[in-house]
Amino acid sequence: MSSAIDRAFTVLECFGQQRKPLRLADVVSDVNLPKQSVHRIIKQLEGLGLLERDVHPEKFRLGHRMRQLGISTIVSLNQSLSTHAVLKELGDTFQETVNIGILEQNEVIYIDRVECDWPLRVQLNPGSRVKSHCTAIGKLLLAYLPESILDATLHNMTLEAYTPKTITDPELLLAECHKIKKQGYAENIGEDIVGLVALAVPIFDQRNNIIAGLAVHAPEARMSLTTMRKNIDNMKTTANKLQALLSLG
Structure with a gap:
């Protein structure tokens, strides 16, 4: 459980540090995790309201719950x-x-x-x-x-x-x-x-x-x-x- 939490928090930290909407590829290159894992984490975080889609559909940003x-x-x-x-x-x-x-x-x-x-x-x-x-x-x-x-x-x-x-x-x-x-x-x-x-x-x-x-x-x-x-x-x-x-x- 702690490992999953660590990975999710690492993804959230990526958005916080970059201070801008990010594509999946941007996150993958920054956090050094497999693309499939990052995609799954982003979808889970989106479902929880911790990430959300940007005006550009291929990008994500911090969600309302994080804000x-x-x-x-x-x-x-x-x-x-x-x-x-x-x-x-x-x-x-x-x-x-x-x-x-x-x-x-x-x-x-x-x-x-x-x-x-x-x-x-x-x-x-x-x-x-x-x-x-x-x-x-x-x-x-x-x-x-x-x-x-x-x-x-x-x-x-x-x-x-x-x-x-x-x-x-x-x-x-x-x-x-x-x-x-x-x-x-x-x-x-x-x-x-x-x-x-x-x-x-x-x-x-x-x-x-x-x-x-x-x-x-x-x-x-x-x-x-x-x-x-x-x-x-x-x-x-x-x-x-x-x-x-x-x-x-």
Whole structure:
């Protein structure tokens, strides 16, 4: 039994290390196991929801159960590690809500979050999901997708309007994403909730790949985007600290 588990875990590790959808041949060459064995393991893992078919039918990627396990692990660890203390320090600087989020199937999942003490606030827990097309952190994470994936993603998303300022045209959202990547940060001006503003910056790994976003948001009546922009260097410094603490990449 342990040998079978070892082989299955080796296959899963291959997908985790490569960070991209893989063909059967890719896995075989990487794990040094017989093709027939790898094929059987992949089919079993697919049946368990640990792997799933990519948009390209001949490729596989990590499945929803693996993604949820990874998210749960990160959320759990962040509640006890010093990353939460670093996030709280930034929250104290702004006196507003700050959070870290990752992109998961066109939505943002908050993996850590520090709420402000004001009675007027949007209160969500780590693990909560928000839409990507109308939030600063979501647009930021979309903007750093590879161009071909970004274009396909935007044209297959349901761009629901939550306020009059929500971007619902894929071409306009694509242009917004290009602007975000060029300037290195994203903003939300009442696109998901009227009167709410937000600013987000990327957290990169050691290979300069974005792996999460760091954001602050507040009612515009309490803090303007101008004030947030003045503190963007603090956010970037915090993003660098989070990368180092988590040993990302």
